[in-house]
Amino acid sequence: MTEFMRAECGIRQLHARYIDAVWRQDPEALAGCFAESGEWKIAGMHLRGRREIREAVARLLEPCERVLMTVGIPLIELRERSSIGRVHCLEFAKLKSGNSAVNIGIYFDRYVEHAGTWGFQWRHWALQYRGPADLSAAFMPSPDYGPFPSMPGPDEPTVARRG
Secondary structure, X not given: OOHHHHHHHHHHHHHHHHXXXXXXXXXXXXXXXXXXXXXXXXXXXXXXXXXXXHHHHHHXXXXXXXXXXXXXXXXXXXXXXEEEEEEEEXXXXXXXXXXXXXXXXXXXXXXXXXXXXXXXXXXXXXXXXXXXXXXXXXXXXXXXXXXXXXXXXXXXXXXXXXX
């Protein structure tokens, strides 16, 4: 097995663990998908470290009855001792209030391998759409970072503003 195949398999398993943690609403397992010093930029927040991530996940999932995530095949570029990636994501959220929502976006990731297991060192969620499942709401204006391996800069906001 080539180094790329091994890394791709490990990163796909990382995404699978993340999706499983979201479905089971398990903040501890989701935070465990991040490196100890991992960062997550989502919903206008910049979270640093597993503890902050775990606490934020608990708050984000509280109003949800269930969230089903699906991700595409991640684009990956191997780097020495790490990797970068981009993956498109679709979320179906059923809220405890009885409402539901669909989120469509792109995760821009930096991955790191530790003791044979891949984790997120840095995640940037670029929300493209939030609204009804029939896609009747407007898509959000969002920057095009260009073809992979282009990534957002460290100061890029995670929440686009509707025009």
